[in-house]
Amino acid sequence: xxxxxxxxxxxxxxxxxxxxxxxxxxxxxxxxxxxxxxxxxxxxxxxxxxxxxxxxxxxxxxxxxxxxxxxxxxxxxxxxxxxxxxxxxxxxxxxxxxxxxxxxxxxxxxxxxxxxxxxxxxxxxxxxxxxx
Numbered sequence: 234x235x236x237x238x239x240x241x242x243x244x245x246x247x248x249x250x251x252x253x254x255x256x257x258x259x260x261x262x263x264x265x266x267x268x269x270x271x272x273x274x275x276x277x278x279x280x281x282x283x284x285x286x287x288x289x290x291x292x293x294x295x296x297x298x299x300x301x302x303x304x305x306x307x308x309x310x311x312x313x314x315x316x317x318x319x320x321x322x323x324x325x326x327x328x329x330x331x332x333x334x335x336x337x338x339x340x341x342x343x344x345x346x347x348x349x350x351x352x353x354x355x356x357x358x359x360x361x362x363x364x365x
Contacts, residue, residue, distance in 0.1 A: 248304055249329050250297040257293055260333065264288045265298065267305050270339070275312035282342040283315075287326065289335035292357070296330060315341055319351040333357045 267285040274281050285305060304325070308318060319339040327335055334356045341349045 248300055248307070249325075250300040251294040251329065252297055254291045254293055254295050257291075260290055262288055262290050263295065265296075265301060267302070270305060270308070272308045272318055273310060273312040275314060278312070279344075281315070281344070284340045285322065286338045286340070287322070287335070288338075289326070289330065290333040292331050292333050294330050296326065315339055315349055315351045320353045323353040323355060327355045331357075 265287045267287075270283045270285045272281050273279070287301075305322075311318075313321070319337055322339075323335060323337040326332070326337070332355070334354070336352060336354045339349075339351045341351075
C-alpha cells in the first residue's frame, strides 16, 4: 500500500470509512480533536503544527476514527496554506458525510510571533415548509 502522503486527493479521500448514525433521528454533535496535526508551509518548506477540531451534527453517516486519523495524517508532507487545508478538510468531510452542520477549526502553533486560527463551517440547507 502506498504511503498516504504519496496519494492523490481522490485516493486519499477513498481511505475514509463511515458507519450508520445510530441515532439518526436525533440532533446531536460529535467533536473530534487532532492535537498533533502537521503540514508543510508552501512558501518556506517548514513544518506547520496545529490542532484540528472537527465538530458536526451527523445526518445518516458518521466517520470512523481510524480512517479520519489516517486522512488527517496524509497532510503531513502536503504543502498548503492554512486556509486551503482547513477548507479542504471541511469540503471532503461534508461530501463524505452530508452532515446537518459541520465546523472545522484549525488552531496553528505560533511561528514568528504570529498565531493563526482558521474556522470553516457548513450548514445543511433548510427544507422548505409545505405550502411555501
